[in-house]
Amino acid sequence: MSLFDRFEDIVKLNSFAALPPAFYTRLPTTPLNQPVLMHVDQEAAALLGLSLQALKNQAFLDVVSGTSELPGGQTLAAVYSGHQFGHWAGQLGDGRAHLLGELQGPESNWELQLKGAGMTPYSRMGDGRAVLRSSVREYLASQAMHGLGIPTTRALSLVSAKNPVMRETVETAAVVARMAPSFIRFGSFQHWAAQQKPDYLRLLSDFVIERYYPECQAASNPYVSLLEAVVKRTAELMAGWQVVGFCHGVMNTDNMSILGLTLDYGPYGFMDGFDAGHICNHTDTNGRYAWHAQPAVAHWNLYQLANSLHTIVPDADALRAALDHFEPTFLNAMQQRMMQKLGLSDWQDGDETLVDDLWSLMQANHADFTLTFRQLAYAPALPDLEQTGVTQQQIETDLGNTVNPNLKPFIDLFIDRAAAELWLERYRQRIARNPSDSNFNRIQTMLAANPLYVLRNHLAQQAIEAAQRGDPTEIDNLMKVLRNPFVAVPGMEIYAALPPAWASHIEVSCSS
Numbered sequence: 001m002s003l004f005d006r007f008e009d010i011v012k013l014n015s016f017a018a019l020p021p022a023f024y025t026r027l028p029t030t031p032l033n034q035p036v037l038m039h040v041d042q043e044a045a046a047l048l049g050l051s052l053q054a055l056k057n058q059a060f061l062d063v064v065s066g067t068s069e070l071p072g073g074q075t076l077a078a079v080y081s082g083h084q085f086g087h088w089a090g091q092l093g094d095g096r097a098h099l100l101g102e103l104q105g106p107e108s109n110w111e112l113q114l115k116g117a118g119m120t121p122y123s124r125m126g127d128g129r130a131v132l133r134s135s136v137r138e139y140l141a142s143q144a145m146h147g148l149g150i151p152t153t154r155a156l157s158l159v160s161a162k163n164p165v166m167r168e169t170v171e172t173a174a175v176v177a178r179m180a181p182s183f184i185r186f187g188s189f190q191h192w193a194a195q196q197k198p199d200y201l202r203l204l205s206d207f208v209i210e211r212y213y214p215e216c217q218a219a220s221n222p223y224v225s226l227l228e229a230v231v232k233r234t235a236e237l238m239a240g241w242q243v244v245g246f247c248h249g250v251m252n253t254d255n256m257s258i259l260g261l262t263l264d265y266g267p268y269g270f271m272d273g274f275d276a277g278h279i280c281n282h283t284d285t286n287g288r289y290a291w292h293a294q295p296a297v298a299h300w301n302l303y304q305l306a307n308s309l310h311t312i313v314p315d316a317d318a319l320r321a322a323l324d325h326f327e328p329t330f331l332n333a334m335q336q337r338m339m340q341k342l343g344l345s346d347w348q349d350g351d352e353t354l355v356d357d358l359w360s361l362m363q364a365n366h367a368d369f370t371l372t373f374r375q376l377a378y379a380p381a382l383p384d385l386e387q388t389g390v391t392q393q394q395i396e397t398d399l400g401n402t403v404n405p406n407l408k409p410f411i412d413l414f415i416d417r418a419a420a421e422l423w424l425e426r427y428r429q430r431i432a433r434n435p436s437d438s439n440f441n442r443i444q445t446m447l448a449a450n451p452l453y454v455l456r457n458h459l460a461q462q463a464i465e466a467a468q469r470g471d472p473t474e475i476d477n478l479m480k481v482l483r484n485p486f487v488a489v490p491g492m493e494i495y496a497a498l499p500p501a502w503a504s505h506i507e508v509s510c511s512s
Contacts, residue, residue, distance in 0.1 A: 003046060014073060014102050019203065023078060024077060025121050031065070035065035040157040040158075041155060049104075076098070079094075080191045081190045082191075116135060116176065133468075136467050136475065139155045141265040144454065144455040150237070151259070153263055189204060192204060192308070192311075205223050224319060234298050234326070235333060243341060247278060248280075269508060272456060274367055274368070276363055281508065341373050343442035343443065351430070354430060357423060374452055406497045453482055453495050
């Protein structure tokens with residue numbers, strides 16, 4: 001794969017910019033004061049076709065900081081509408097984001113967008129800026145989710161600057177350059193339905209189908225087929241979130257990707273101690289976006305998308321039928337993922353109860369979400385484990401991992417050890433019903449499905465505090481372990497350990 005040393009050499013398509021002017025406002029970014037390139041993801045850069053040399057050029061910093069336009073791009077801010085916390089908010093839009101253009105990468109096309117690059121006509125009461133605190137979190141979250149195999153926007157670079165930004169206190173400005181095949185969202189469709197402009201809604205739908213869902217073109221009603229495809233992708237995304245303990249925090253319809261990507265990282269969080277009602281967003285006082293509510297909220301948001309498409313699809317029953325695919329798709333995806341997390345080769349009678357009882361046990365004991373599943377792989381299981389003398393050390397060595405002495409065994413993660421032992425005995429009996437599966441293969445499957453590293457809030461906070469001192473070391477360390485969070489990295493044991501006591505006091509909100 002040949003890479004380019006300059007943005008100028010990459011082919012630009014600017015497909016979204018070719019839509020009518022009503023879809024966006026073309027305007028330049030507002031440059032920062034003395035921008036500094038704090039971090040760049042070389043893997044993301046390669047997706048665009050940029051070489052390592054390109055990342056060292058001043059021209060790269062000028063583009064990703066918003067100092068200069070993307071050569072060959074057409075900078076714009078998109079308009080959309082949406083529901084926020086269940087209430088219709090009317091017209092919204094890219095209030096602090098600028099789409100620089102679309103680049104033809106070596107394998108696919110990517111839109112390049114700057115977040116925090118200045119005010120737009122859609123900023124409302126905002127200043128168009130992002131702060132370093134939230135920008136570090138978005139930059140790291142993009143890597144974390146990609147490493148977990150969960151569809152997400154990608155982050156190319158993180159830029160800091162001297163500009164002061166007022167939030168609860170005075171903070172430092174920053175810009176994240178993020179990438180996605182498209183940043184079109186449910187709210188993009190809601191906008192034209194609310195405006196009662198079916199021609200624009202049809203044009204947007206045709207654009208999305210042609211570019212991202214070409215298989216829908218052959219359907220008897222391509223718009224119904226589009227909805228069904230988005231329903232299925234969104235259901236799969238929700239299952240991906242749930243099984244790693246990820247909470248988005250602001251699942252408004254304008255934050256839902258039409259491509260089924262994790263979009264707009266704000267007050268997100270990965271759970272430490274398990275709580276089905278966990279609320280990661282401090283401002284979500286009613287718990288609308290709690291962990292256990294996310295699938296239902298996604299379904300509700302899809303209904304709003306369907307309501308918008310009803311403007312051009314008179315057949316309401318066909319739209320309802322498309323929405324009906326959500327529940328079976330989600331449940332099947334959850335079942336497949338839980339089989340992998342528990343090392344089960346098939347789904348048998350009683351497995352649903354076994355899984356539900358594990359959730360209940362974790363809830364009652366506030367057991368650590370990530371380590372419960374990770375350490376279950378090493379809990380004494382089949383009788384032949386002891387008979388053959390296979391040890392955790394040997395298994396880790398065979399799998400290319402390293403043992404972390406700081407990690408508690410499965411049983412020690414529970415206050416009620418007796419209850420955990422009872423459940424573990426049931427688990428032993430269950431996997432013993434698969435005699436053809438070796439213990440090694442079971443562990444290998446579980447380690448590939450259960451991450452050792454997730455972006456815990458305290459780790460993100462430590463990276464933020466270091467970045468505010470101008471030190472990107474913690475960002476770099478986290479990027480390394482999050483790139484493949486299923487494999488232990490020697491010397492990085494602290495990033496897999498249980499959170500410190502002070503981590504429970506960290507609060508994240510919509511104030512970024």
